[in-house]
Amino acid sequence: MAGTTVAEVLAELAALEDPKARAVNEKHGDDHGVNLGKLRAIAKRLKTQQALAVELWATGDSAARLLALLICRPKAFERDALDSMLREARTPKVHDWLVTYVVKKSPYAEELRLAWIADPDPVVASAGWALTTDRVAKHPQDLDLTALLDVIEARMKDAPDRLQWAMNHCLAQIGIEHAAYRDRAIGIGERLGVLKDYPTPKGCTSPYAPVWIDEMVRRRTAIK
Structure with a gap:
């Protein structure tokens, strides 16, 4: 009011x-x-x-x-x-x-995405990755998915928690949304092992990328 x-x-x-x-x-x-x-x-x-x-x-x-x-x-x-x-x-x-x-x-979302994803502050960078994950799902045109996977593979393992979580979400989203990159996304997740042992409540999907990708793809296939 x-x-x-x-x-x-x-x-x-x-x-x-x-x-x-x-x-x-x-x-x-x-x-x-x-x-x-x-x-x-x-x-x-x-x-x-x-x-x-x-x-x-x-x-x-x-x-x-x-x-x-x-x-x-x-x-x-x-x-x-x-x-x-x-x-x-x-x-x-x-x-x-x-x-x-x-x-x-x-x-200004795209302009900020590009600025933030490269920011040295990991909390700010995590916002850039969150915006990138959104684009991977909704507007992937002009995104270099190979380059994104290269960065994730090189930096996610040692990234601070919040940044690591955001990069992992992007990794999973690439694997879920883009079949051509699925095997590589799963492979990166398996090699890095990020969030593999994350405690997941019964009935929820694990944030471990290989499991997350497989489960979401399975659900989408079942719906079809």
Whole structure:
């Protein structure tokens, strides 16, 4: 609803603080205690409010920033603003939502993808790989998949956790979406062994690329 102030929103978020939710979030590297379903309900009520979103982001509070990403207008942000926001987004959920809900919808997405994927900061680089994974799945034209696999093969094994996870996702996506590169993607996954022993809950697919690729291809074949 229009006319809502930052102070009012922060007070509402503070009232939703849940120690159990915070404990769960902190296990994943996040630093807020607001249930995301309740946060989404606030966003649904507020609807799109770009000015309020900018003010909420400026508070630096993670819950406020997550809400900002839900009520903002993605195409309203300039390239440099998005770059600055990404470099400020150090917690996983804020980082992920910024890339998924805002940057992917921005006219600067490709420009930022190319800049970020080569960035020396591994957290920033992981955003570049996340955008690349999206392109592998949706707009692979003009992507050099061989070159991407070369980089993954050379660097993924020793990459920091968040960057490694993003590169592994790209590896799996290449194998899932592009049959001509599937054997190589699986082979790279087998040789590097990244996330091979990752604890996977029953009923979920392992993030280990060879298993992930095989399972997703199997599902798609079964549907056909």
